[in-house]
Amino acid sequence: MDQSDFTxxxxxxxxxxxxxxxxxxxxxxxITSKQDVMVGEALLLLCKAGGEGTITWQKDLEDITDxxxxxxxxxxxxKLSIANATMEDAGKYICLCDFxxxxxxxxxxxxxxxxxxxxxxxxxxxxxxxxxxxxxxxLVTGRPxxxxxxxxxxxxxxxxxxxxxxxxSDNSLHISKVQRDDAGTYMCQSRIKxxxxxxxxxxxxxxxxxxxxxxxxxxxxxxxxxxxxVSLICLVDGQPKxxxxxxxxxxxxxxxxxxxxxxxxxxxxxxxxxxxxxxxCTAKNKISESSATIMLxxxxxxxxxxxxxxxxxxxxxxxxxxxxxxxxxxxALHWINKHSRHTLDxxxxxxxxxxxxxxxxxxxxxxxxxYSCMAVGPxxxxxxxxxxxxxxxxxxxxxxxxxxTSVLFxxxxxxxxxxTPITSFTLQWxxxxxQQWEExxxxxxxxxxxxxxxxxxxxxxxxxAVNAVGQGExxxxxxxxxxxxxxxxxxxxxxxxxxxxxxxxxxxxxQIDDGGSPLLHFxxxxxxxxEGEEWKEKxxxxxxxxxxLPGLSSDSEYQLEVIAVNVNGSSMPAMLNFTIPPQxxxxxxxxxxxxxxxxxxxxxxxxxxxxATCCYTNRCGLLMFIAVKLFGQKVPGxxxxxxxxxxxxxxxLKGLATPRDSVQQQQEVQTQTKExxxxxxxxxxxxxxxxxxxxxxxxxxxxxxA
Numbered sequence: 001m002d003q004s005d006f007t008x009x010x011x012x013x014x015x016x017x018x019x020x021x022x023x024x025x026x027x028x029x030x031i032t033s034k035q036d037v038m039v040g041e042a043l044l045l046l047c048k049a050g051g052e053g054t055i056t057w058q059k060d061l062e063d064i065t066d067x068x069x070x071x072x073x074x075x076x077x078x079k080l081s082i083a084n085a086t087m088e089d090a091g092k093y094i095c096l097c098d099f100x101x102x103x104x105x106x107x108x109x110x111x112x113x114x115x116x117x118x119x120x121x122x123x124x125x126x127x128x129x130x131x132x133x134x135x136x137x138x139l140v141t142g143r144p145x146x147x148x149x150x151x152x153x154x155x156x157x158x159x160x161x162x163x164x165x166x167x168x169s170d171n172s173l174h175i176s177k178v179q180r181d182d183a184g185t186y187m188c189q190s191r192i193k194x195x196x197x198x199x200x201x202x203x204x205x206x207x208x209x210x211x212x213x214x215x216x217x218x219x220x221x222x223x224x225x226x227x228x229x230v231s232l233i234c235l236v237d238g239q240p241k242x243x244x245x246x247x248x249x250x251x252x253x254x255x256x257x258x259x260x261x262x263x264x265x266x267x268x269x270x271x272x273x274x275x276x277x278x279x280x281c282t283a284k285n286k287i288s289e290s291s292a293t294i295m296l297x298x299x300x301x302x303x304x305x306x307x308x309x310x311x312x313x314x315x316x317x318x319x320x321x322x323x324x325x326x327x328x329x330x331x332a333l334h335w336i337n338k339h340s341r342h343t344l345d346x347x348x349x350x351x352x353x354x355x356x357x358x359x360x361x362x363x364x365x366x367x368x369x370x371y372s373c374m375a376v377g378p379x380x381x382x383x384x385x386x387x388x389x390x391x392x393x394x395x396x397x398x399x400x401x402x403x404x405t406s407v408l409f410x411x412x413x414x415x416x417x418x419x420t421p422i423t424s425f426t427l428q429w430x431x432x433x434x435q436q437w438e439e440x441x442x443x444x445x446x447x448x449x450x451x452x453x454x455x456x457x458x459x460x461x462x463x464x465a466v467n468a469v470g471q472g473e474x475x476x477x478x479x480x481x482x483x484x485x486x487x488x489x490x491x492x493x494x495x496x497x498x499x500x501x502x503x504x505x506x507x508x509x510x511q512i513d514d515g516g517s518p519l520l521h522f523x524x525x526x527x528x529x530x531e532g533e534e535w536k537e538k539x540x541x542x543x544x545x546x547x548x549l550p551g552l553s554s555d556s557e558y559q560l561e562v563i564a565v566n567v568n569g570s571s572m573p574a575m576l577n578f579t580i581p582p583q584x585x586x587x588x589x590x591x592x593x594x595x596x597x598x599x600x601x602x603x604x605x606x607x608x609x610x611x612a613t614c615c616y617t618n619r620c621g622l623l624m625f626i627a628v629k630l631f632g633q634k635v636p637g638x639x640x641x642x643x644x645x646x647x648x649x650x651x652x653l654k655g656l657a658t659p660r661d662s663v664q665q666q667q668e669v670q671t672q673t674k675e676x677x678x679x680x681x682x683x684x685x686x687x688x689x690x691x692x693x694x695x696x697x698x699x700x701x702x703x704x705x706a
Contacts, residue, residue, distance in 0.1 A: 116142025368419025
């Protein structure tokens with residue numbers, strides 16, 4: 001290729017490239033911060049042509065010639081500025097460019113100018129009474145047209161009829177028969193029609209309700225006392241929340257009267273009689289006020305006050321015991337004889353009640369005992385006892401049984417004690433013709449008997465009971481004659497004083513009448529109460545005071561017979577059945593003696609093991625000594641040599657063994673095994689003769705030098 005052709009082709013290529021550049025559409029755009037402009041805001045449009053050329057502006061296809069709002073930025077850009085937008089500034093803005101290349105192009109943008117929305121003087125707080133029909137207006141202005149919506153809890157409220165809460169055609173909110181739950185914040189939302197331009201106005205709706213106050217009870221009863229308390233609860237409702245006040249029949253005492261945080265509960269501690277009366281709870285808010293009343297009845301537990309708790313009075317005297325009662329409502333007072341269960345309500349007679357005072361004239365032994373003053377009322381009962389003590393009554397219905405040297409009294413009917421237990425008896429006797437009574441006293445727990453009388457002798461006897469107050473009247477006299485000398489009466493075994501300790505049984509023994517002759521002894525027989533058991537016998541001395549039987553079997557029943565013996569014979573047996581209860585199981589425990597015993601056994605076992613080892617290995621020790629003493633040098637269980645040769649011991653006895661043979665025999669003794677072989681057998685004949693042992697020449701047993 002020559003130079004002219006290359007130049008031609010290069011020029012053609014450059015021309016084609018230039019034509020392509022000039023003939024290509026340059027990219028144009030209008031840049032704006034927003035398309036929706038509020039009235040009064042500034043508007044700025046920036047047009048970028050993408051190439052050099054002449055840029056012009058149009059609005060709604062009409063040229064904009066106002067140089068105040070159009071300015072050139074550079075050869076490829078132009079801007080349009082509006083400082084204070086008005087509604088007339090809305091429209092379609094077009095940027096046109098005549099490019100220097102001869103090409104032209106344009107780009108457009110739609111600008112919206114709006115005014116509002118504005119809520120003006122719309123009230124944002126509304127209050128209604130519960131049950132009223134509520135209307136909440138929302139006054140909205142704006143251009144172009146404005147649409148209104150109501151929302152609650154981000155949910156749109158419908159505008160069609162039939163709903164209790166709905167939006168009316170005038171954009172207000174209607175609530176039919178407003179309820180407490182309708183209260184809250186509603187949102188009035190306005191929107192420029194056709195654009196996403198909204199504005200919200202929160203409006204609060206308050207539903208007021210007049211206060212109501214009521215108490216859970218119209219009446220309440222409580223018992224007075226330091227540990228008693230009562231709570232009065234006032235149930236209050238209303239909107240706004242009412243304030244609560246209390247009206248009380250007593251002055252407010254912060255140490256006893258306490259309220260909770262909203263004062264709806266009043267607690268009264270350590271209730272007293274003065275807290276009785278009406279309590280008024282009042283609830284008040286800006287709408288109105290309401291009150292509720294409760295009646296508090298305070299009862300006092302009955303109490304009884306006695307002048308004395310016990311009185312000692314002699315038979316024939318008069319006794320007075322005063323009693324007072326208190327409580328609310330006031331209780332009735334009654335006196336009761338606790339022994340006979342009779343109520344003493346009479347105001348006349350020997351035993352009477354006058355103004356709460358118990359009066360007993362000419363006190364008799366039968367009047368002794370407990371009397372109760374009772375307070376009986378709606379709030380409860382109370383009582384206090386007083387004990388009246390006097391001497392015992394005269395003893396009657398007696399049986400007298402004479403012996404040869406004694407007299408035994410039996411009480412067929414329990415005596416009247418005078419209100420306090422009989423502690424002893426006074427016994428008196430005198431021989432016929434004698435003026436002076438002899439006397440003795442016996443405890444009430446012992447047999448009532450006079451002892452040491454003379455045989456074949458006439459006596460007059462009587463007795464009287466004694467209690468803490470004194471001695472009662474003596475019984476009628478009884479004339480008796482003691483019997484002749486004979487065998488003794490049966491001994492007395494006090495079954496109510498039995499004592500069982502472990503496997504030992506003990507019962508007190510007493511002889512009332514010895515039959516006129518001194519007792520020689522007591523014969524005792526006892527056995528287990530089961531068929532085939534033999535009697536065991538023993539004797540007790542005549543002065544014995546108790547029978548004691550050791551070593552009896554646990555959980556067993558026994559029979560006991562006791563016979564008194566004098567020179568005239570034996571008494572009838574006194575018999576008694578008794579039981580030895582099961583003994584508690586004692587868990588085995590290691591005592592000090594047991595520990596010592598175990599240690600001794602272990603020591604002996606160790607000693608035996610060591611001795612056996614010594615015998616087996618060295619032919620020494622205690623076992624070796626015992627074996628030699630019992631069996632000589634030949635220990636049982638050891639076999640002799642089957643080749644006919646004897647042991648060294650035998651050779652020694654025969655006088656044929658030499659020291660060399662002894663040593664050799666001591667080193668090895670062989671016995672025939674079951675298979676015919678030989679093995680070494682250890683014997684207890686290994687120890688050599690001491691220097692004190694000598695073998696006589698005649699083969700006798702060796703002797704020991706002195």
